[in-house]
Amino acid sequence: MFNYLSTGAQASETPGKGHGSFAIQQITAGTLVACFGGTPLPFVEFATHDLERRNRSIQVDHDTFILGPPSREPGDSINHSCEPNLGLVSATRLVARREIAAGEELTYDYATSDSAPYDEFDCACATPSCRGTIRGNDWSQADIRLRNDGWFSPYLARRIRGLATARSLTKRDAERLLAHFDENPHAAILSALRTTTGLLHASWATARALLTTVDVTVPMQASDASSYDEALSWFNETRGTPLSDPS
Secondary structure, eight states: OOSEEOTTEEEEEETTTEEEEEESSOBOTTOEEEEOOSEEEOHHHHTTSOHHHHTTOEEEETTEEEEOOSSOOGGGOOEEOSSOSEEESSSSEEEESSOBOTTOBOEEOGGGTOOSTTSOEEOOOOOTTOOSEEOTTGGGSHHHHHHTTTOSOHHHHHHHHHTTTOOOOOHHHHHHHHHHHTTOHHHHHHHHHHHHHOOTTOOHHHHHHHHHHTTOOOOSSTTOHHHHHHHHHHHHHHTTHHHHOOO
């Protein structure tokens, strides 16, 4: 088995949703209920797999996804809800956010794990605060961040903390970017990315993933001059505002 589901829960078919998991006994707050497992892949490889399997997967970093196992398991049948009773305490572990009664469906808010549009759909949770559609950038909405404070995947929690200091490039920042670009385009683009996301220690892998989300091609290899030029042009035109204010 790749995934874990508590003995206090059971997976079953769910009308209107396909599959889901339900508490079969009372579950106390803080109890480990489910844990996702599978194969970690970058998005370019993850996207080659069939939709059903991708829908049983979870994003764990800006460009890393845990691809679910080939066949459905009880532990990968946790549906979304805009008012969930489970929450993430790591990239893959779900615990009870409150006491859960026997018979309740087990759910978590997909906005707490996802930042990419790989699993978008019309919501069927029917809760009072249902947002109607689930999108990959829901995490950026202030009300969703407030409602799920403390329950985000670690990589998204870092991104959210970064928003407190993230800012668009100033005119001086843009001039500095241009001045240092020819000397070291890699360092210049990474510095601009760190400023506009507030992720002061972001790696180049993170830079590539985040810039790709705003349709900027960034190089795999340092020799890819055209991609560096594209990133430079984008920062000059937008000052990185979509990254400093993703909402």
